[in-house]
Amino acid sequence: MSSTATTTSTAPPGDQQRRPGLVLFMVCVAIFMLMLDATVVSAALADIRKDFDASADGLQWVIDAYSIPLAGVLLTFATLGDRFGRRRMFIIGMAGFTASSLALAFANTIVVLDILRAAQGFAAAMLFATALPLLSVAYPEKAARAKAIGIYGAVMALATVAGPVVGGALVTQFGWRSIFTINVPIGIGIMVLAWLKMPESASSPERRADLLGSVLLTGGLVAGVFALTRSNALGWTSGTVIGLLVAAVILLIAFLAWQVKAKHPLFDLGMAKKPGFSGTAIVSVAHMATLMAASNYIALFLIGTLGYSPLQMGLRLLPISLGAMIAAPLTAIFARRVPLALSLPVTMALVTVGMYLMGNFGHDSEWTHFVPGMLIGGLGLGAITAVTQAASLTFASQENAGMASATFGTLRQIGMAMGIAGLGAMFSRVAEDKTETGLAAIPGVDAVPSDLKEQFIEGIGSGAGHQVVEGVPAQFADSVPALTQVADSASIDAMNALANLGAVIGAVAVVLAVITFAIDSRRSGKVNETTREPEPASV
Structure with a gap:
């Protein structure tokens, strides 16, 4: 401009x-x-x-x-x-x-x-x-x-x-x-x-x-952030994450290139x-x-x-x-x-x-x-x-x-x-990762349904800390102290x-x-x- x-x-x-x-x-x-x-x-x-x-x-x-x-x-x-x-x-x-x-x-x-x-x-x-x-x-x-x-x-x-x-x-x-x-x-x-x-x-x-510039910049940022947020669940080598990263790079390079040639950048x-x-x-x-x-x-x-x-x-x-x-x-x-x-x-x-x-x-x-x-x-x-x-x-x-x-x-x-x-x-x-390792060391954890374990792991990964223990079913009450220790250590x-x-x-x-x-x-x-x-x- x-x-x-x-x-x-x-x-x-x-x-x-x-x-x-x-x-x-x-x-x-x-x-x-x-x-x-x-x-x-x-x-x-x-x-x-x-x-x-x-x-x-x-x-x-x-x-x-x-x-x-x-x-x-x-x-x-x-x-x-x-x-x-x-x-x-x-x-x-x-x-x-x-x-x-x-x-x-x-x-x-x-x-x-x-x-x-x-x-x-x-x-x-x-x-x-x-x-x-x-x-x-x-x-x-x-x-x-x-x-x-x-x-x-x-x-x-x-x-x-x-x-x-x-x-x-x-x-x-x-x-x-x-x-x-x-x-x-x-x-x-x-x-x-x-x-x-x-x-x-x-x-x-x-x-x-410069509406095209805004679209390219916003699109690149959204793709890059999606890649980072999905990397945990899918892994850095997944096709989705790699595709998002590639898209982010292409869009941001296109944004810079457009700024050079745009009449109203x-x-x-x-x-x-x-x-x-x-x-x-x-x-x-x-x-x-x-x-x-x-x-x-x-x-x-x-x-x-x-x-x-x-x-x-x-x-x-x-x-x-x-x-x-x-x-x-x-x-x-x-x-x-x-x-x-x-x-x-x-x-x-x-x-x-x-x-x-x-x-x-x-x-x-x-x-x-x-x-x-x-x-x-x-x-x-x-x-x-x-x-x-x-x-x-x-x-x-x-x-x-x-x-x-x-x-x-x-x-x-x-x-x-x-x-x-x-x-x-x-x-x-x-x-x-630390939660998964900690759970494996607790005796009898194999008896816990896999969906409950996944929910526990994801809760700590989202920053819930030992608050996630509040959702543990009553039948696993004896394991609460050990689960709390795992949650705190991982956090x-x-x-x-x-x-x-x-x-x-x-x-x-x-x-x-x-x-x-x-x-x-x-x-x-x-x-x-x-x-x-x-x-x-x-x-």
Whole structure:
């Protein structure tokens, strides 16, 4: 997309800047809601599993069905917002988000729940796509804009990590459906306020949405996530999994090829040529694929294996929130003084250290084992959120602010979707293998019907922990202590494997970020050398 396209203002400039504080409030409430709904379900997964007898795959799609539409259509909605008006897109998105939230409260199967979560994700993409561009217009001065973005980043980080706490309180007091109904009155209020008070931003009628690009990107992500989620049940060598992986690769390559030749591409490849883009993109994906994705499985572990209620679980995840709340505003203040080449690898390293410290959970360990890792990882999470939000607007002109912010929003959601699927595949595989081995060592287990054993194994693989023992028939009551020990041991091993995998992914991301920033720095140096004005010859 050309950065030289003309824009036509649909509202007087003075009117656009008259209520910047109100615009910031509406944007922050919207972003809080949509980011909260990305993680709030972690507190409800255990109860959803019980109500719908859901498998690990079904539970993973409760999260991924929300993340994938965010990743697949975010850039399209950013372009549509630039073309038809960001205020209009914001209001439509809030209406869709509110309606889908209400429908989710009445879902009666896991399939219906997953489908409605996808609809909620589409609406959330409209809100996400317009958030930063609206702020960039409301705060045209750099200093004021930096402060607004700092507040926005802090709210975004807080919402992301506060989900388990808010969700835990709601689920404990009112049941899991309340995590969706709470969105309805808030959504209606913001929608009405935006209709009455939010000024319209500049529009570019000549812009066109890249629908084919959206289809190719979404299709590739869906195929890739399906491959990861089905790998446990079918095996990596199964024709279905291999076919899905091949389809994902072909679709994503086709997406990139189309972006090169499309007249109105979804993604402005010119941004990728700018120094710092590749490193920022790597960290944007990696921090979501590690700590943020892992927090959902930590939530299941705290409830299913350590026996905490949803509210107690949420309170025990507060160290992540505390670290993020400390780091995000401080980072926003100092971000302009520290180069991306230093700040992003260092903050990603904090997330990696946090993941590593959360591993090696012992059979006699308490929940406090996770505190150092959650606190350090939370510091990295908050800092990364603030830095990437501010950096995203430096890779494009103000006119292309929607595309720039949406690009990094897309990358984060890709990281979340792939992390949920990949870490979940590791957790389920280790948990099921360890459970099967543990069951074989229990005397008399041969007398247990095979369907009951499979149900037991699948329950632990879905993160139920020793809660799955509650469903053991009365005739096997004597085996409950042994079954509980098997369930706990398998879940602990799976949790440790997940943390270790997250640490490895984080370490690889740090190395790749350092390398890409170094390449960018060397390339920028060469460009500066070739474009430097010649010094006057000495006389």
